[in-house]
Amino acid sequence: MQRRINIWSSIDWLTVTIYLVLVFLGWINIYAAVYNEDHQSILDFSQRYGKQLIWISAALVIAFIVFVIDINFYSYFAYIFYGILIVVLIGVLIFGKEIHGARSWYELGNIRIQPAEFAKIATALALARYLTSYNLQINTVKSYVRIAAIILIPSVLILMQNDTGSALVYFAFIFVLYREGISESIILLGLFVIILFILALVIDTLIIILLSIGVVFIIFWFLNRKIKHTGIAFIVLLFASSAIYGLNEVLNAGLSYYYILLISLGISGLVYIILAISYKIKNVALLLIFLIGSIAFTYSVDYVFNNFLEQHQQKRINVVLGLESDPYGVEYNVNQSKIAIGSGGLTGKGFLRGTQTKFDFVPEQSTDFIFCTIGEEWGFLGTLFVVLLFIFFLYRLIGLAERQRSSFSRIYGYGVVSVFLFHIVINIGMTIGLVPVIGIPLPFFSYGGSSLWAFTILLFIFLRLDASRLELLQ
Amino acid sequence: MDSFANRRHIIRFIIILIGLIFTIKLFILQVVDSSYKLTASSNVLRYVTQFPARGLIYDRNGELLVYNEATYDLMVVPNQLMPFDTTEFCQILNLKKEYVQEAIKRARKFSIYNSSVFLKQVSSRTYANLQEKLYKYPGFYVQARTLRKYPSDIGAHLLGYVGEVNEKIIEKDDYYKSGDYIGISGIEQSYEEYIRGKKGVNVYLVDVHNRIKGTYANGRLDKQAVVGSNIISTIDADLQAYGEKLMKNKIGSIVAIEPSSGEILAIVSTPSYNPELLVGRKRTENYVDLMSDSLKPLFNRALMAQYPPGSTFKVINALIGLQEKVLFPYTKYDCEGAYYAGRLRVGCHFHKTPLNLIESIQMSCNTYYCNVFRSILDNRKYPSIRESFDLWREYVMSFGFGTYLNSDFSNELKGLVPTKQTYDKIYGERGWRSLTLISMAIGQGELGTTPLQMANMTAAIANRGFYYIPHSVKEIEGDHVLDNRFFEKQYTKIDSNYFELAIEGMDLAVNGEAGTGSTARTAQISNITVCGKTGTAENPHGEDHSIFIAFAPKEKPEIAIAVYIENGGFGGTWAAPTAKLMIEEYLNDSISVPWWEEYILNAEINYNNAEKD
Numbered sequence A: 001m002q003r004r005i006n007i008w009s010s011i012d013w014l015t016v017t018i019y020l021v022l023v024f025l026g027w028i029n030i031y032a033a034v035y036n037e038d039h040q041s042i043l044d045f046s047q048r049y050g051k052q053l054i055w056i057s058a059a060l061v062i063a064f065i066v067f068v069i070d071i072n073f074y075s076y077f078a079y080i081f082y083g084i085l086i087v088v089l090i091g092v093l094i095f096g097k098e099i100h101g102a103r104s105w106y107e108l109g110n111i112r113i114q115p116a117e118f119a120k121i122a123t124a125l126a127l128a129r130y131l132t133s134y135n136l137q138i139n140t141v142k143s144y145v146r147i148a149a150i151i152l153i154p155s156v157l158i159l160m161q162n163d164t165g166s167a168l169v170y171f172a173f174i175f176v177l178y179r180e181g182i183s184e185s186i187i188l189l190g191l192f193v194i195i196l197f198i199l200a201l202v203i204d205t206l207i208i209i210l211l212s213i214g215v216v217f218i219i220f221w222f223l224n225r226k227i228k229h230t231g232i233a234f235i236v237l238l239f240a241s242s243a244i245y246g247l248n249e250v251l252n253a254g255l256s257y258y259y260i261l262l263i264s265l266g267i268s269g270l271v272y273i274i275l276a277i278s279y280k281i282k283n284v285a286l287l288l289i290f291l292i293g294s295i296a297f298t299y300s301v302d303y304v305f306n307n308f309l310e311q312h313q314q315k316r317i318n319v320v321l322g323l324e325s326d327p328y329g330v331e332y333n334v335n336q337s338k339i340a341i342g343s344g345g346l347t348g349k350g351f352l353r354g355t356q357t358k359f360d361f362v363p364e365q366s367t368d369f370i371f372c373t374i375g376e377e378w379g380f381l382g383t384l385f386v387v388l389l390f391i392f393f394l395y396r397l398i399g400l401a402e403r404q405r406s407s408f409s410r411i412y413g414y415g416v417v418s419v420f421l422f423h424i425v426i427n428i429g430m431t432i433g434l435v436p437v438i439g440i441p442l443p444f445f446s447y448g449g450s451s452l453w454a455f456t457i458l459l460f461i462f463l464r465l466d467a468s469r470l471e472l473l474q
Numbered sequence B: 001m002d003s004f005a006n007r008r009h010i011i012r013f014i015i016i017l018i019g020l021i022f023t024i025k026l027f028i029l030q031v032v033d034s035s036y037k038l039t040a041s042s043n044v045l046r047y048v049t050q051f052p053a054r055g056l057i058y059d060r061n062g063e064l065l066v067y068n069e070a071t072y073d074l075m076v077v078p079n080q081l082m083p084f085d086t087t088e089f090c091q092i093l094n095l096k097k098e099y100v101q102e103a104i105k106r107a108r109k110f111s112i113y114n115s116s117v118f119l120k121q122v123s124s125r126t127y128a129n130l131q132e133k134l135y136k137y138p139g140f141y142v143q144a145r146t147l148r149k150y151p152s153d154i155g156a157h158l159l160g161y162v163g164e165v166n167e168k169i170i171e172k173d174d175y176y177k178s179g180d181y182i183g184i185s186g187i188e189q190s191y192e193e194y195i196r197g198k199k200g201v202n203v204y205l206v207d208v209h210n211r212i213k214g215t216y217a218n219g220r221l222d223k224q225a226v227v228g229s230n231i232i233s234t235i236d237a238d239l240q241a242y243g244e245k246l247m248k249n250k251i252g253s254i255v256a257i258e259p260s261s262g263e264i265l266a267i268v269s270t271p272s273y274n275p276e277l278l279v280g281r282k283r284t285e286n287y288v289d290l291m292s293d294s295l296k297p298l299f300n301r302a303l304m305a306q307y308p309p310g311s312t313f314k315v316i317n318a319l320i321g322l323q324e325k326v327l328f329p330y331t332k333y334d335c336e337g338a339y340y341a342g343r344l345r346v347g348c349h350f351h352k353t354p355l356n357l358i359e360s361i362q363m364s365c366n367t368y369y370c371n372v373f374r375s376i377l378d379n380r381k382y383p384s385i386r387e388s389f390d391l392w393r394e395y396v397m398s399f400g401f402g403t404y405l406n407s408d409f410s411n412e413l414k415g416l417v418p419t420k421q422t423y424d425k426i427y428g429e430r431g432w433r434s435l436t437l438i439s440m441a442i443g444q445g446e447l448g449t450t451p452l453q454m455a456n457m458t459a460a461i462a463n464r465g466f467y468y469i470p471h472s473v474k475e476i477e478g479d480h481v482l483d484n485r486f487f488e489k490q491y492t493k494i495d496s497n498y499f500e501l502a503i504e505g506m507d508l509a510v511n512g513e514a515g516t517g518s519t520a521r522t523a524q525i526s527n528i529t530v531c532g533k534t535g536t537a538e539n540p541h542g543e544d545h546s547i548f549i550a551f552a553p554k555e556k557p558e559i560a561i562a563v564y565i566e567n568g569g570f571g572g573t574w575a576a577p578t579a580k581l582m583i584e585e586y587l588n589d590s591i592s593v594p595w596w597e598e599y600i601l602n603a604e605i606n607y608n609n610a611e612k613d
């Protein structure tokens, strides 16, 4: 049964108000960031704040259009949107304009559009559509593969544009999957892969192999709860490695520790399998596969890093991981950013009174580092207000998502939450030195039409779904 | 059935946790930690870039070729300016009021918060005066820079010059900021990456009176500048200076190479200019003057002038003939003062006849080489001239002609060795024969070679079949190594045993008895066996160009040299004695017959009417 209701009265005005406040705060901080005695008119369209005013007006029109479109439109065309965005993402690799080393922009006359911003919306829709397919079992290999494809295809395409930040956003959809019941072990496995990836670049392979072995022993004990089995397994490995080590010394074969360890692992692995079969111990094969997988993964990360990445890409990753210093680049920006925010003190220097942010010391002042301006001019009270507002905004969105009767709306709602959460955490986190510098915009604050429009569409589709929540059945 | 609804609490918990972490971190950053605070609003940070001194350049024997001199740029930050006494200010700096207004306006336009250059290259003396009174002029400060200085005025083309970076470079390379210097030509350009060092930055706290109060945050944000690496060039400064002296009042070029290493000992291009002209505030003005000079002093003839190789090329054709087994040491051809084929006539000069191979080089017989060249191209072994021509071309290119030598000069040209297509276009695919190309038999016609390539060819002959890529830098100080390509033997396609015959001919050309028809006796040195070959490049615009290539000593060559003197006529007249003097200077450090030196120094060859070209 469907009831027609007035969508204007059922729209969540609280969220709309937060949206408007955020956009307004964003704009006045862009004004402050590029403020300059020579250009004081707020309507100076040669300046960024003038342009942003145009983007904001357009965003409001877009929000209105998004809101009046029929509700079924979004779920019905979810896959088609997704398909179109994939084509557009491939297109930008070929026809795109390269700016600051990233080939991720379409240039239409004076306007530049960054399709990666919009791909998030299409992915959130497609994911919601897929997860609401008839009779879907989420915890099956088939589903995993399809979900991974939906999320990773746009991510990889964006990575190829050299826009690492926007590509990483897609990992945020893990929250959606978590909420929708994906197995915890998959989440843990995912976390393990990420940690392994970072470790593979940071520390010696030998230590990683040892750590992986440790992890596997712990899981084995955890699954079987038999200290005896774990002990025997450990002794087998110890025995095998001492034997190989001894042989190596006696024969003077000159094997490196890697090989000694790998060979003893191979031998112990055979012993484990024999023991597992004769005593009917579970999970052994699975754990061995896991271990081999981890080792192979570690080696391939190293190999890909050294053989496929270009020097500047290697350098970027090394800087992010703190293995290499780059005084004129990333490191410098973070220092500048922290100085700007720190110099704001409790109450800030006052609107337009910032000095650090106006010296252009922090590049990308009005885009990725806009939070510095807030910190410097409005102080701790200002940043606290913005952080709380964002937290409240996310909290509110979860509330809205949970009150949906249709799974599609709820899942999409969590997609929206995930994307915003990731952007907020990474952007603010990098300006205060908590996370590595990954260039992605702060929603509604950062200068730029593409990101503002994309965030607006992302949010208002959800508000549209929410406004009609009573029309939709489960 | 939504059985995972409880998971929303976990997600909410994560969000709250993140909010908490951010709040704590912000509280520490903004309220607790006072090190980030700049209490008084009058306090500002000043970022002063530390420009490292560029590396010095030495010659192969450690003689200094380029060093640095301190200078100061006066910088301005427009929004820190206060009204000041312009009269006194102008007096100190010896400026006009209009300049001050103009410069501040320009700086304001660039950025009112960032510093920009107000006045470039203030001398040390002015700086001393200014320093005492700088406190009266908030918004101004001084930045130390260095300028290039040259102990002697040699090697302008080789060393190159330094200039300000342009927009294009700034856009392409993050390292450079507006106002930075970069090597624009010569060694300064090719080895810029090493010579420039690495910029540093100092962060200072500055008070309202424009005084530096100290380093900011205990210098945690400072970056030490790294001084540029010194460069040891392969050049022999004495030889270079001598070469430039000999070439005064002449247009042309000398390139001398050490055959056993490919190291360039001297590289002269005249007319040249004093390298000091392209340094300092007058740089732009002088540059424009040099650019508009009709003698083109900025044009590096050694790398960029392409002339036909003339008769020197007969050596190459002889070697190709030997390798292809269409020419033998005993092969003799008659010469009746010219080569005739149908209506075609290639003139020769008077000499005895017939000649064998060695004699043909000694006496430089045109007829002989028309015959050799035709026997190479009309070789029955190959189906048509298309194949034999390609083969000939490959041999020629194996000496480094018609291709970039890949030296460490960025502006070397590759010269010209025509292809089949060149002739197809003119004559049609079946329209050309060996006779059509006959002028290349004696090194004229479509061939174009640079003096560097000619010196390199000479080095390949001296080495009996291989060369090292010519290069101008021997060593970069610090942990840097030269590119491996400079240490790899580049083999020609000619077997080494054939070279002895050609070298015998070159020996006789210089050292043959008087009256035997030797063409290069003007290059004789009493105690050194010089092997050489004269050449004359046909010049459609005027007097022919005089060419001479030589190496010495014959058995263990230490120097290979090519000399070009534009409008100098026959190679034996001017180019050969010049080469002889260079070789003697390098090997003996003294000149045995000063008369020759006078002869060359006093010669003024077509220097003033060169504009007619």
Ligand SMILES: [Zn+2]
Residues within 6 Å of the ligand: B335, B336, B337, B338, B348, B349, B351, B364, B365, B366, B367, B368
């Ligand atoms: Zn003759």
